[in-house]
Each structure stands twice: as structure tokens, then as C-alpha cells.
Amino acid sequence: MCFATPVSAQTREAPYWATIKPDELNMRVGPSTEYKIDWVYRRAGLPIKVVRLAGGWRLIQDVDGAQGWVLSSFLSPRRSALVIGKGLAAIRATPNDGGTLKWNAEPGVVGYLGDCTSGWCEFDVGGREGWVREDRLWGTGEP
Numbered sequence: 001m002c003f004a005t006p007v008s009a010q011t012r013e014a015p016y017w018a019t020i021k022p023d024e025l026n027m028r029v030g031p032s033t034e035y036k037i038d039w040v041y042r043r044a045g046l047p048i049k050v051v052r053l054a055g056g057w058r059l060i061q062d063v064d065g066a067q068g069w070v071l072s073s074f075l076s077p078r079r080s081a082l083v084i085g086k087g088l089a090a091i092r093a094t095p096n097d098g099g100t101l102k103w104n105a106e107p108g109v110v111g112y113l114g115d116c117t118s119g120w121c122e123f124d125v126g127g128r129e130g131w132v133r134e135d136r137l138w139g140t141g142e143p
Contacts, residue, residue, distance in 0.1 A: 012053075018075040019047055019078050024040060031059070047080045053072075056072050056073070081121065088105065092132070105123075113140065120132065121140055
């Protein structure tokens with residue numbers, strides 16, 4: 001019996017944004033289980049940039065610029081982002097500085113992305129939703 005890879009997975013071109021699916025993911029120095037593990041991610045939902053494809057493997061880059069190889073089946077196309085910068089990031093009710101402050105997020109908080117418009121992005125952290133300035137997020141825009 002032959003198992004086909006979905007067409008969308010075969011035709012997607014790098015670079016693109018993706019999200020880590022499992023709670024633990026090994027990043028290797030090459031595109032095979034024969035290569036040593038260089039880093040272990042321990043955070044499902046973390047945004048990463050896919051920069052190259054090699055069969056069922058993806059060369060990824062994280063927020064710190066580290067690169068390595070992971071199996072494509074451990075990545076999700078669902079978009080997430082990571083709060084970056086100094087100090088708290090305001091999460092507002094509307095996409096502008098005058099919007100009601102709903103809550104603040106510390107650098108390092110990960111959430112799922114909705115639409116981005118005029119420098120603001122919809123951001124969902126565990127069901128808490130609001131708008132955050134796009135320049136406070138890593139994982140938005142063109143990869």
C-alpha cells in the first residue's frame with residue numbers, strides 16, 4: 001500500500017511561517033535522523049520560519065536566528081507569534097493606541113495570530129484575545 005503526501009505539503013515553497021506542533025521537538029544539524037540533535041524545543045505553538053525544504057525535512061530558523069532541521073510532520077501551518085522587545089506589550093480591544101487596554105503581555109509570550117492590519121495584529125493567548133502592535137511580534141509579515 002502506498003501513502004501519498006498531501007499536494008499542499010509538496011508544493012509549498014520556502015520561506016514560510018509555521019508553528020511547532022509537539023511539546024518537544026528535536027532540531028538536527030542535517031535533514032535525517034542520522035544527524036545529531038543540536039537543540040530541543042520544549043514549547044508547542046512556538047513560531048518558526050521555514051527557510052528550506054529537503055524531502056520530508058524542513059530547515060527552520062527561530063527568533064534568535066538559530067537554524068536546524070526538523071521533520072515537516074512536526075510543523076503546523078497555523079500562524080503564531082512571539083512577543084518581543086523590552087517591557088510589556090499592550091493588548092488592546094481595537095487596533096490602535098487609543099483602544100481600551102485589555103491586558104499586557106511580557107516578552108516571550110506566544111499566541112496565535114489572526115488578521116494583521118495597519119501595523120496591528122489580532123493575538124490570541126489561551127482564549128484571551130486582543131490587538132497588539134505588529135512591531136512587538138516575531139512571526140508576522142513576510143518570512
